[in-house]
Amino acid sequence: MNQALLDILADGQFHSGEDLGSALGVSRAAIWKQLQKLELLNIPLHSVKGRGYRLPDAVELLNHEAMAAHGFPSDAFASCELALSVDSTNSVMMQKAESNTTDRHICFAEMQTSGRGRRGRQWLSPFAKNLYFSVLWPFSQGIAAIQGLSLVVGLVVHKILKQHGIQAAGLKWPNDILAEQGDHLFAKMGGILIEITGDVTDNCQIVIGVGLNLDVSVQDQAHLDQQAIGLKQLGYSRGRNYLASALVSELVTVLEEFNEKGFAAFQDEWNQADCFFGKPLKVLLPSGHIDGVGCGVNSKGEYQLKTQSGMQVVNAGEVSLRLSGEA
Template identity: 45%
Template sequence: MSEQQLITILSDGEFHSGEALGLALGISRSAVWKQIKKVEALGVSLESVKGRGYCLPGGLNLLSEEAILSAMSVQARALLHRLDVEEVIASTNEQAMAQAQTASGLSYVCTAEQQTGGKGRRGRPWFSPYARNLYFSVTRQFAGGAAALEGLSLAVGVVVSDVLACYGLDEVKLKWPNDILCEQKKLAGILLEMTGDAAGPCQVVVGIGLNVSMSAIDSSSIDQPWVDVEAILKQRIDRNSLLAALLDAVLPLLAAYEQQGLAHYRQRFIERDAYIGKPVYVKLGDRVVLGDCAGIDGSGALLLDTDTGRVTFNGGEVSLRGVHAAGV
């Protein structure tokens, strides 16, 4: 018996006695207690009341392969090789990369309730509380190498923000090169990884982390302002339906990107650019450049208007910050 079976029972938010849990799981009361401790070790807060048993306050909306697939469009499912829903893994990107070559022109998708080694841009750890957010990775094979991928993270940000806007997040903005903001706080992040021939056939993994419901979670380890979907909308969100909607947007984008390129998404990115026309600073190593954000060029590079003229920045170790927000 795994702790996931116990979480599934407790996910309804109701109280369950130790005796009832033992009968449902076919184990002893002492074994139930051990499993309770394993669940708590995942960061899941349980309530225990003498005479009533154990409860997971508010319940949990657990991910379900069947629920996700049934909510996806026929068109998106036709682009899908396989969907894996994991409980706890090191990284959805790592698992997707290992499966990237098996998809035969279709996309493989991996999602998980929790990551123990999830990473954001520049190797930063991605905070991954159990069953609170969305962490998923999508693969796609590209024939044209790295050149065909120019601006892909920006295009992914556009379609993800479109989905969120449809959910009612009217103020969702994009921060170059791979962050999604709302109320000037981080809502989601995108991480692209590539393997194969940089000038020929290659496999790309698009990793997406979206804060859905973590307002009640200890997030003291996060070193920047953040917000989640439910806090903005002030209502519960079905993570399965939201993930299906995101896959409905991301899978067709990846399938058509070599033909469409960033040109198909550039203006939409600029319209949602969090810093367009605003004073910002760009940090590249020890170099700091001040200027006004002028959007992006046709390849997805950041444009900055400075006192000495327009400067272009590509990805890599470049860090973009608003001047006033940073206190510069």
Template identity: 40%
Template sequence: MELTKLLNLMSDGAFHSGRELGEVLGVSRSAVWKQIQRLEALGIEVYSVKGRGYRLPAGIDLLDLERFRMQLPQAALERLDEVVFEEEVASTNSLALQALNKGRNAGLYAAEYQAKGRGRRGRDWISPYGANLYFSLAWRFSAGVAALEGLSLAVGVALRRGLGRIGVDDVQLKWPNDLLSQGRKLAGILIEISGDAAGECQVVIGVGMNVAMPAGLLEQISQPIADVADLADNHPGRSELLAILVDELLDTLDRFERDGFGAVRQEWLQANAHRDSRIRLISGQEEISGICRGVDESGALLLESGGQVRSYYGGEVSLRAAE
């Protein structure tokens, strides 16, 4: 029994008896009960009341492939070799990489749940079922690895634009790959690149965005977070939001390949979460303090320290606000 079938039946937030669910799904009440336990293990809140059955108190907004296709402009949809929505995966970046290795040129891969979602520097990305957006774009660039400097920053600009289209305007960009709202993490970007230094590159652009993070999981997250549900007065739903974000990403990738990061640099600078603020850069055991002076044309961070401004690139460098 697919979880999505059960969840679709319960998405209205009303009570459904085990017998009713079993009859519709063609399984026993015992099988329904086992799947209810699985939902709870995945972080989905389920109310169970004897004599009434089960309900999802907040309902659930599952990804819908047809709704997504209807919302994404046809010209954008035609840019993608394939669009794949899965229930559960290890990570959407892994799906995108597999597609590139099979010869796909461009594709979108999204999932309701990631068992091994990853953030930058190998950190876990908390991925509750059906709550947020976890997706990856597979893409090929022809200009070589060096031409991809600043790509994560350009992706951040695209996501910020998409959020602006649904009324989420107070979004800042944290170098090199986070979106924040009032200092709280809203989304993260993980880019993986392979290929020739001067020729064709395979790029996987992974995005995790908090849409409706369950309150019960907040204690598992080591930093303050924001989600779209709290920031948007009436956000359109996960499938529609995904279509908006992908539309902006495809447009930005075209501009980036043609003009590089410089095409969106000023927009990034305007949204810089640490503009002219004291920060700390951490690389392994080394820590450098100074004032953030934005980024250069390649996306390198400009840090003023000791009367000099130096450039720092991403990779294993982390940025923190100075205490």
């Protein structure tokens, strides 16, 4: 009943307990119990005596039928979960990986209570405003065969955004999707989180997490430690179900190509999307930093930096790229 209740509340308008009960064919007491369950899931609900209950804003909930209508590749996955609230979609898929070695699975969530970014950072995940999903994808050639995977996933997002008019979209090594806001000014639109389990020398399972901002409010920005922006603020007007279907369809196609060809086949395309190519950079290391000019990635997906002492190559590890002058 939770989903049916949310389908009614998704318009952002007030609905009385009596009206909700009538629409769902249950008592007001049953409605109240379901609302309590939603609150336990940390789903934001507003209640006003005499007016009823509502979500803070009108939202488009993810829906299997709507996604299928937009061409979602259901046949590519053994299961597709649409969760209301989870700690993180990556955690859900990592748990599934414990008993899965060959099948592909995908999990979307309307919200995450402990969404994660790179290096353990929190990923803000408000209810039904953005896209949060993770794919469990088995690889049979060990960890060496997935070098550059996060870059390829970023390219998938970048391609779909460009196709839908987000011309400001660009990529930041190794796993960020940015929007250019002016000379040397960028706002974060999304990120990729790759996790690995299984035999790193043979059959392993890769969890690919994608977070993409559709709508970042002033209130959301107050909780973030860096500038962020949503697709809505950049002119995107299509729905969440449409975007989810477009992204995953392209992701399935590209992952199958990556499995055959590796990252080298995508190197040039990634470098064309690199926000920092040709710009003065500072690479932060655990032991200090390196200054240089961004020169894109090599065929292994490692970042290249032209320094006073020559070309230097860095890999993801505990490394962060910053434009010169950034903190």
